[in-house]
Amino acid sequence: MDSVNPTIKNIIDVTIYEIINENSSCIQLHAYTALWCGPCKKIKPILIETMSKHNYKIIEQKTIQKEDFKKDINAFIPFFVIMKNDELSCPDHIEGCEVFHWGLKKVDSIQTSDALLFAQFLSTNGIRNINDSLYTSKLPSRSLNLDDNF
Numbered sequence: 405m406d407s408v409n410p411t412i413k414n415i416i417d418v419t420i421y422e423i424i425n426e427n428s429s430c431i432q433l434h435a436y437t438a439l440w441c442g443p444c445k446k447i448k449p450i451l452i453e454t455m456s457k458h459n460y461k462i463i464e465q466k467t468i469q470k471e472d473f474k475k476d477i478n479a480f481i482p483f484f485v486i487m488k489n490d491e492l493s494c495p496d497h498i499e500g501c502e503v504f505h506w507g508l509k510k511v512d513s514i515q516t517s518d519a520l521l522f523a524q525f526l527s528t529n530g531i532r533n534i535n536d537s538l539y540t541s542k543l544p545s546r547s548l549n550l551d552d553n554f
Contacts, residue, residue: 434485443517
């Protein structure tokens with residue numbers, strides 16, 4: 405028997421992080437997760453640890469209905485979207501980049517709960533270094549044995 409309140413199962417959490425990279429362009433990471441989602445529970449601690457380790461700040465947190473998420477985004481959770489506009493910069497970091505700058509557009513997205521794929525996604529989009537020990541420590545280590553049967 406499912407112990408999760410049916411109302412909760414219709415809610416998606418949206419967290420938007422502000423990321424300022426080396427050239428001061430604004431990048432936002434939009435993270436779509438849910439309390440009732442098993443894969444979300446797997447990746448969310450890695451997301452939170454990464455964002456806090458690099459002092460990326462939360463600029464908005466909200467909830468949306470699952471129906472709206474499916475209609476507008478048409479994906480499964482956990483789902484992550486990179487939004488940016490290289491022409492738009494944040495000089496002097498005036499209260500950070502506002503939640504939705506005019507002209508900010510989606511440049512990449514991924515649906516995953518896998519730590520390595522998430523790290524590659526961030527690295528590909530100039531957000532972090534994939535070789536950081538934060539990720540490698542979360543991955544199972546196994547040396548290849550030539551006697552293993554594949």
